[in-house]
Amino acid sequence: MQLLTGKEVSDAVFEDLEKQTSQFIAKHGFAPTLAVILVGNDPASQSYVKSKKKACISLGFGHRDYELAEDTTQEVLLDLVKELNADATVHGILVQLPLPKGLDENLIIESIDSKKDVDGFHPINVGKLLIGLPCFVSCTPKGVLEMLDFYHIETKGKHAVIIGRSNIVGKPMAALLIQKGRDATVTICHSKTENLKEIVNTADIIIAAMGKPLFITPDMVKKGAIIIDVGINRVEDPTRKRGYRLVGDVDFEQVKDICSAITPVPGGVGVMTIAMLMKNTLQAAIQLAHEDTK
Numbered sequence: 001m002q003l004l005t006g007k008e009v010s011d012a013v014f015e016d017l018e019k020q021t022s023q024f025i026a027k028h029g030f031a032p033t034l035a036v037i038l039v040g041n042d043p044a045s046q047s048y049v050k051s052k053k054k055a056c057i058s059l060g061f062g063h064r065d066y067e068l069a070e071d072t073t074q075e076v077l078l079d080l081v082k083e084l085n086a087d088a089t090v091h092g093i094l095v096q097l098p099l100p101k102g103l104d105e106n107l108i109i110e111s112i113d114s115k116k117d118v119d120g121f122h123p124i125n126v127g128k129l130l131i132g133l134p135c136f137v138s139c140t141p142k143g144v145l146e147m148l149d150f151y152h153i154e155t156k157g158k159h160a161v162i163i164g165r166s167n168i169v170g171k172p173m174a175a176l177l178i179q180k181g182r183d184a185t186v187t188i189c190h191s192k193t194e195n196l197k198e199i200v201n202t203a204d205i206i207i208a209a210m211g212k213p214l215f216i217t218p219d220m221v222k223k224g225a226i227i228i229d230v231g232i233n234r235v236e237d238p239t240r241k242r243g244y245r246l247v248g249d250v251d252f253e254q255v256k257d258i259c260s261a262i263t264p265v266p267g268g269v270g271v272m273t274i275a276m277l278m279k280n281t282l283q284a285a286i287q288l289a290h291e292d293t294k
């Protein structure tokens with residue numbers, strides 16, 4: 001069994017980004033700049049936002065941090081996005097998800113200028129992805145492709161079964177895998193799928209993204225399948241300093257001897273999310289700088 005580690009791939013992406021960022025700064029005299037908006041006090045979101053800031057600093061990107069209270073109104077949030085849309089020194093804007101109850105996620109995402117939507121969640125980018133036009137692609141599925149390429153995993157003609165139909169992972173993942181050049185045959189399963197076990201059992205590539213700890217068990221895995229575990233679940237563990245440990249949607253220990261390759265949790269796909277965000281932010285800065293010189 002081959003372990004597909006995100007760290008190895010992410011290190012290579014960062015190395016490449018460092019060079020491209022230096023060239024960008026030398027050419028334009030300013031750095032790609034990312035604005036991150038966090039609403040509320042969700043500990044996991046706070047930790048992801050911190051990691052995004054760290055990544056920006058490590059690459060020499062500009063970084064703007066906006067931490068808003070849990071009871072922030074939609075109007076206040078929309079005004080902030082509007083201000084950042086109009087700010088020519090900001091190239092990427094993201095609103096950390098999930099948002100607290102009462103805020104309309106779709107409306108907020110739609111309010112972001114699609115040219116600065118480095119999360120790839122805006123309907124314009126999602127639509128472009130579906131019809132195969134250049135666009136910003138959601139960071140986690142984009143990271144999965146980067147990992148497949150890094151480890152030379154062929155998807156052409158393979159049956160990829162995605163478990164999970166979220167807008168962030170499941171749906172864009174399917175769109176990416178059926179594109180010309182990727183050429184996978186894709187099935188999406190979800191909580192209402194009948195015969196889920198039988199369907200997953202036919203998969204050459206399993207992409208587990210439903211957010212259920214250890215859901216994929218050995219009886220669901222075909223011998224030699226490739227397993228991409230997108231789940232990051234915090235499970236209580238009083239023996240750990242943090243009081244929890246991270247587990248994926250796949251029962252790693254039970255399936256590792258059946259599959260031919262697998263991503264671990266932590267240290268697998270999750271790590272790629274921020275690397276792809278940095279890639280998208282540089283792409284946004286390049287495109288916006290190009291528009292300015294037109």
Ligand SMILES: Nc1nc2c(c(=O)[nH]1)N[C@@H](CN(C=O)c1ccc(C(=O)N[C@@H](CCC(=O)O)C(=O)O)cc1)CN2
Nearest residue numbers: 048094095096097098119139232266267268270271273
């Ligand atoms: N606006 C967005 N919100 C959310 C996104 C997103 O792409 N944009 N994705 C997730 C959270 N996320 C980034 O925001 C993210 C998830 C996981 C990781 C990561 O590095 N995971 C590590 C473990 C880290 C830990 O110790 O907790 C791993 O899997 O090894 C980075 C970013 C939902 N929201």
